[in-house]
Amino acid sequence: MRNLNNLELWFVTGSQHLYGPEALAQVAANSKEVAAELDHSTSIPAKVVFKTVGETPEAIRSICSEANNAESCIGLIIWCHTFSPAKMWIGGLSILNKPFLHLHTQFHRDLPWHTIDMDYMNLHQAAHGDREFGFMCTRMRLERKVVVGHWKDPEVHARIGAWTRAAKGWHALQGAKMCRIGDNMREVSVTEGDKVAAEARFGYTVNGYGVGDVVEFVNSQSDSDINSLCEKYVDEYNVVPSLLKGGDRHDSLREGARIELGLRAFLAEKGASGFTTTFEDLHGLRQLPGLSVQRLMSDGYGFGAEGDWKTAALVYLMKVMDGDLEGGTSFMEDYTYHLHPEGHKVLGSHMLEICPSIASAKPSLEIHPLGIGGKEDPVRLVFDVAAGPAINAVIVDLGNRFRLVVNDVDGVDPDEPLPKLPVARAVWKPQPDFKISAASWIYSGGSHHPVFSKALNGEVMEDFASISGIEFLHIDQDSTVSEVRKELRNNEVYYHANKGFSFAG
Numbered sequence: 441m442r443n444l445n446n447l448e449l450w451f452v453t454g455s456q457h458l459y460g461p462e463a464l465a466q467v468a469a470n471s472k473e474v475a476a477e478l479d480h481s482t483s484i485p486a487k488v489v490f491k492t493v494g495e496t497p498e499a500i501r502s503i504c505s506e507a508n509n510a511e512s513c514i515g516l517i518i519w520c521h522t523f524s525p526a527k528m529w530i531g532g533l534s535i536l537n538k539p540f541l542h543l544h545t546q547f548h549r550d551l552p553w554h555t556i557d558m559d560y561m562n563l564h565q566a567a568h569g570d571r572e573f574g575f576m577c578t579r580m581r582l583e584r585k586v587v588v589g590h591w592k593d594p595e596v597h598a599r600i601g602a603w604t605r606a607a608k609g610w611h612a613l614q615g616a617k618m619c620r621i622g623d624n625m626r627e628v629s630v631t632e633g634d635k636v637a638a639e640a641r642f643g644y645t646v647n648g649y650g651v652g653d654v655v656e657f658v659n660s661q662s663d664s665d666i667n668s669l670c671e672k673y674v675d676e677y678n679v680v681p682s683l684l685k686g687g688d689r690h691d692s693l694r695e696g697a698r699i700e701l702g703l704r705a706f707l708a709e710k711g712a713s714g715f716t717t718t719f720e721d722l723h724g725l726r727q728l729p730g731l732s733v734q735r736l737m738s739d740g741y742g743f744g745a746e747g748d749w750k751t752a753a754l755v756y757l758m759k760v761m762d763g764d765l766e767g768g769t770s771f772m773e774d775y776t777y778h779l780h781p782e783g784h785k786v787l788g789s790h791m792l793e794i795c796p797s798i799a800s801a802k803p804s805l806e807i808h809p810l811g812i813g814g815k816e817d818p819v820r821l822v823f824d825v826a827a828g829p830a831i832n833a834v835i836v837d838l839g840n841r842f843r844l845v846v847n848d849v850d851g852v853d854p855d856e857p858l859p860k861l862p863v864a865r866a867v868w869k870p871q872p873d874f875k876i877s878a879a880s881w882i883y884s885g886g887s888h889h890p891v892f893s894k895a896l897n898g899e900v901m902e903d904f905a906s907i908s909g910i911e912f913l914h915i916d917q918d919s920t921v922s923e924v925r926k927e928l929r930n931n932e933v934y935y936h937a938n939k940g941f942s943f944a945g
Contacts, residue, residue: 444612444760448512449484449604450491451475452503454524454569457495463563467521468493470547474519474591483594483601485763486514486608493521497528504532515607516540517600520569521547522562526576533580539607539907541600542577544570544588583906599899606903609761614643616713616756619706622651622721624747630887631748633837638750641842642908644713646749655724657709658702669697673731677805677821689807689817692727696819699725700732707741714742714752719791719813728813730792730820731805734864737795743771744889745793750835751889758833758891761904767894768797772832772866774888777874778855784874785852785867788892792820794864798894800826808862824858825866825894827851832870832890833901835910841935844905845886846898847877847915866892871917880915880924911935 453471455464475490494500507513515538546566577584585603589596624631635646670693673679682689707715715736719728737743742756751771758769771793778785791810796803803821810818833846849868858865870877898914905912911931915924 444608446512447486447514447608447611448510449478449486449488449515449517449607450503450507450510450513451478451488451517451519452491452500453493454500454518454520454529454573455493455495455522456524456528459522459562463522464493464495466563471519471521474545474547475517477591478517478597478600481597481601483597484604485601486604488517494524494528494532497531500529500532501535502532504536507538508536513538514611515604517543518573519543519545520566520573521564523565523569524573526572529573529576530580533577533582539603539610540584541603541607542570542574542584542586543591543596543600544574544586545591545596547591549590549592583909585903585906602897602899603903605761605763605896605900606907608763609757609904610643610907612713612760613753613757616644616753617711618644618646618742618749618752618756619710619712619715620646620648620747620749621654621715622718622747623648624716625718625720628746630836630889631744631746631750633750634839635749637837638753638842641910642753644753646753649710651721651723651725654702654706657706658699658725661698661701661705665701666694666697669701670694673697673805677803679805680807683805683807683819692807692817693805693819695726695816696731699727699729700735703729703732703736707736712741714744714749714756716744716747716749716752718746720746722813722815726816727818728792728810728815730818733793734796734821737770737793738797743793745771745773745790746889748887748889750837751887751891754833754835754891757904758893758896761900762893762895765895767828767830768795768799769891769893769895770795770798772890772892774832774890778867779874783869785869786849786874787865787867788890789861789863789865792818792863794821794866796821796823796864798825798866798892799823799864803864806862820862821864822862823864824854825851825864825892827853828894829897830866830868830892830894831896831898831901832892833896834886834890836885836887838885841911843884843911843913843931844901845881845884845913845915846901847871847881847886847890848898848917849877851894871915872919876919876921877915879921880913880919883921883925883928884913884915
């Protein structure tokens, strides 16, 4: 996977020569102070670097060109400290291929009521300059996030932080590689999609590999490496006695370790950030990969079951975006329902592949039969997911565009223990309620393979949709089916007029 350390947001301030060198020096000094404050904020997960005061069209175009070619730069924060005639920005914004955020702030929080004069007014007129800049961005039909408030306000930091996570995720997708091991589950529609359109829109590639390509790596793993990994399992998980050394199923644990080591080596050689498997393409593997997939996801790899490469890419994206946040992110599936009149709930799970980053406690490493795939019993991590707020997200290919659907959910504890369900599982109540949520999700074309995150929220996902230029639908506490359907119909007209039906971008 790509190295995502040392990423930067470039802070660029708008002004003009009209005010003279003394005023411009003060603008630069103030801008450095604002950038330093944002850089020290624990809410913003990237380094904020003051770069320049844009005073001429040439200077602005130059900094935008430099940003385009800087691998460390994930986006720009732009603020017009004074009045900055926006025609100066046309050339730079026309060539800028990095996302940008418009910060509408003012250096001084309070007006100096008793001493304010025209010198102060001329120097501190972001109210003037930012509206001029905002008009030009709107006139040019440029996607950006506008954050309003004083630059020391924690809410401003949080909103910049959400966008920063989205920008970081967008940066990570550029050139990312998804390995589709085998094909998708036969006759399934939602795991299909236009890989060319996905690369054109999101920047990642999807290429297929035969299971035999992976089996070669699996079979080449040494006994010593397998022994070491099995010892690591014992340290990290509650391993059932039958899988321990000397237990009657220990060989199955060793096979799970062999598959993990082989998969890791395969993905490392390909430079991949995500992958898919399917239980219908297992030739040469003794088990359906379960434990290995769970652990690879925990390390930041994207994954989609049954060949679902769009979800693999989304898991990887959301893993990058959740970064240092608590809670975790995982591949998920809406599996079955609890439809009691006193409270409707969803039980989310999958055959094996749920990431332990969302586990409420130390997982149990177990072995159980699997009724599909026709292979040996696979090892897997079994755990529950803690209660608390979360989201489910999915990207669907509609043929002429991609749509990101997000549903806010409230994770809850199971009503009773689940002693006979030997998989990782989560229980949640969708917002605003089960009936509206499920109907809205189905009308939107949302698949049964969401990405479940206890770390991210709808704002981060909406910011990513804006950066990537795709449709966004948020099902939350205020949603109604009629309003969702109206929004979907309006979006159909908008995207037809804006993009046409010929390309899934």
